[in-house]
Amino acid sequence: MRIRFIRAGIISIVATVVLAVITLAIIGTSAFGDSADLSYRTLDYDVTATANGDLKVTQHIDVKMRERTDSDDNTKPWKQLFQQYTLNSGTLTDISDISVRNVTAGENYEQGALASPADHSDTSWDREYAGHWYIADVTDGAENPQPFDPAKDGYEISDNTTSRRSKDVEIGWNIPATKKASSLKFDVTMTLHGGTTLYKDVASWQWEPFGDSNLIPIGKVTGTVTFPDGITADNSWAWLHTERTSTTERGDKGSLQFTVHDVRAGDYVDVVAMFDVGATSGVARTRDTTIKNGIMESEAQQEQQWRDRQRTKARIRLITWIAIAVAGLIL
Numbered sequence: 001m002r003i004r005f006i007r008a009g010i011i012s013i014v015a016t017v018v019l020a021v022i023t024l025a026i027i028g029t030s031a032f033g034d035s036a037d038l039s040y041r042t043l044d045y046d047v048t049a050t051a052n053g054d055l056k057v058t059q060h061i062d063v064k065m066r067e068r069t070d071s072d073d074n075t076k077p078w079k080q081l082f083q084q085y086t087l088n089s090g091t092l093t094d095i096s097d098i099s100v101r102n103v104t105a106g107e108n109y110e111q112g113a114l115a116s117p118a119d120h121s122d123t124s125w126d127r128e129y130a131g132h133w134y135i136a137d138v139t140d141g142a143e144n145p146q147p148f149d150p151a152k153d154g155y156e157i158s159d160n161t162t163s164r165r166s167k168d169v170e171i172g173w174n175i176p177a178t179k180k181a182s183s184l185k186f187d188v189t190m191t192l193h194g195g196t197t198l199y200k201d202v203a204s205w206q207w208e209p210f211g212d213s214n215l216i217p218i219g220k221v222t223g224t225v226t227f228p229d230g231i232t233a234d235n236s237w238a239w240l241h242t243e244r245t246s247t248t249e250r251g252d253k254g255s256l257q258f259t260v261h262d263v264r265a266g267d268y269v270d271v272v273a274m275f276d277v278g279a280t281s282g283v284a285r286t287r288d289t290t291i292k293n294g295i296m297e298s299e300a301q302q303e304q305q306w307r308d309r310q311r312t313k314a315r316i317r318l319i320t321w322i323a324i325a326v327a328g329l330i331l
Helices: 002-027 122-128 292-330
Strands: 038-049 055-065 078-088 094-102 107-111 132-137 166-178 181-193 196-198 202-210 218-226 236-241 246-250 256-263 269-276
Touching (some): 038 202, 078 094, 166 181, 202 218, 236 256
Antiparallel strands (some): 055 181, 094 107, 094 181, 132 166
């Protein structure tokens, strides 16, 4: 009898552990994102779509940095934060008008020379490089950054997809050597060029705040997209693409306001918008066709597909929870 009781106890413990692992895998809570060395507590976008097709973007970033160690188990301070973008002649031709402000310290950063944190002591880094931002061509790898000048190194707008080239650009800012921080706030501003196409009926663009190559978990992403003068919710349309829980609404003068929760490494967020051609002036990429109805049909189809996927995921979660509950009752 005692052997049977012990065996039953062991089986019960093993089953409980297995169920716990399954439950954690299903929940997939943001606690896993919080365990990342570097994460954004919040990321807020303030975007203005200009009449000539540019996007003026300001990011309000609240960064969390955990203490980390190197291969010798020594503390490795944080010295540099960065974001990467891909330029090409078809979607994003250039990035200019860059500025960085350390909101926490109340300090505006100046553009500085390229420098690797590994090549400098904390003291020399703080003295010579901290408080500066940089832009670099990292097409050949982040370990081999090359100078990038927006005035001459961007692309001209082109519709030739067969010969289209691309380059990866990194925008970064150097901070004083920091072991850890629960909250550091920065404002990063830039102008994105070449993403808008002017058709006979509407101007349209697709903006990707971050793609599936993003490695930084984000607790909450918010944004407001403002359109040119003369645009309202009646002559503009906008859609948000993401797999995460999100909401959108149209605000003052047709602005798009969006919120995305619990963004994890590998997640993406896209915004697609179009507005009346009467509010445009000097858009470089043009098409002698109409596109409004085609975009609306495509977006409606994608929205329906997204809803179908969400329903399928919800059913799978429900069935799994019922199975777990039944297994728990049996045990």
